[in-house]
Amino acid sequence: MSKTPPGTMRNGANAMHPLCPTPQSGRPIVSVRGLVNRFGEQVVHDGLDLDVRPGEIIGVVGGSGTGKSVLMRAILGLREPQEGRIEVLGLNALTDDATQRRAIERNTGVLFQDGALFSSLTVGENVQVPLKEYHGDLPDSLRYELALLKVKLAGLPADALNKLPSQLSGGMRKRAGLARALALDPPLLFLDEPTAGLDPIGAAAFDRLIRTLQQALGLTVFLITHDLDTLYAICDRVAVLADRKVVVCAPIQEVERFEHPWVQEYFHGPRARAARTTRDATS
Ligand SMILES: Nc1ncnc2c1ncn2[C@@H]1O[C@H](COP(=O)(O)OP(=O)(O)O)[C@@H](O)[C@H]1O
Ligand SMILES: [Mg+2]
Structure with missing residues (x-):
């Protein structure tokens, strides 16, 4: 386990952290395969796959109740899925081994x-x-x-x-x-709708803070959001949850063009146009 004193700024932490794969290695920092989550009859995830790359801000979007928070809890080992494999920093997130679980907890920050x-x-x-x-x-x-x-x-x-x-x-x-x-x-930060309930100026300031910290500290950020502005402003890639899985995970310009009814409504419906107009007017 790392003995790095807390509070030490590790510029480019991803490359320096003992558990963290380097961006060059091509290895994901979080890997989810074949995830199945059910609550009684309700199937929330059915064969969900997702990779988070070291050093990126990945935005996770999807309609309300599509299982964004459940996905985050499963990755954090706070919920045991019915099926699937999850690795965080090369460790098995679903293990019963207390030492491994503690290593993951020690290396992940959660809001x-x-x-x-x-x-x-x-x-x-x-x-x-x-x-x-x-x-x-x-x-x-x-x-x-x-x-x-x-x-x-x-x-x-x-x-x-x-x-x-x-x-x-x-x-x-x-x-x-x-x-x-x-x-x-932590080299890895999880944020569940951090700007929900903030006014647009407060939300934009929070977004900038996340980007600045991510760059200064070399963080990888898993960011669940409803906020289109956040996706455009700070996310390197966007993963869309729909139909019980991640239907697309790519830079936003690609996701915008993805042929899926929810994606098209979200990125090109009336609310999206309003957000875009505001953004264009203020940039
Ligand atoms: N502890 C639980 N017990 C039963 N159902 C749950 C529980 N947690 C979440 N769910 C259900 O799983 C679905 C996905 O929830 P959640 O991940 O919170 O959605 P969101 O994408 O809005 O974050 C919802 O329909 C919710 O009702
Ligand atoms: Mg949620």
Whole structure:
């Protein structure tokens, strides 16, 4: 296991991280094959395949209830699928082996759809939760400094550290969640609809932050979103969930042209045109 001190900036981290394949290797950082997820009679995924490449921001889109969050939970080992194989950083995500599971957890940062900060803890204490779990031997003062660093990295003012989540705006809470997700310097970041509920300016600022951090820290980002602007602004590739699988995964210019009813409606329907008009007017 890596002994890299937390908080260390690893420029080009993907190439340096011991578990991370280099972009040149051609090996995916996440590989999903033949995934089947069912809830009773309901089949959510049926033979879903997906590769995430090291160093990319992959946008995951699909209608509501198509199984984007379930896919993320399965990749994170939080849900056991009925069938399929999932590898994360070369490790089997579906194993019962506690050491391997911990290695995956240690190397993945997650911002869940509901943000899920501990409401009775300050932002600083929230960010310190993973630090305490994995770096319990660090002096309190150093852990505090690391939390402060992450909070600043996420674009929050230093005084946010001592505030409760309820004292922050929605956008600031998202940033606090991001700071916590980055606490352990993970090479791989999972974000489930991070800009949902933010106003367009706040959402665009959050997108820019993700792109900046991804480039500065060499992150790979798995980003579930509804937001067309986000796809255009920061995603290297876009995976579309429909018909219980990933129907296309490609750069957005290719995905736009993909012949599928949901894809065509999403990229060329009235809402898409409105988004495009706004984008053209502001760029
Ligand atoms: N724990 C669960 N129990 C039963 N059904 C679930 C559970 N989690 C998700 N589902 C169902 O699986 C489908 C996909 O859910 P989800 O991945 O949350 O969709 P989304 O693409 O909107 O993120 C939904 O129809 C949802 O109702
Ligand atoms: Mg969801």
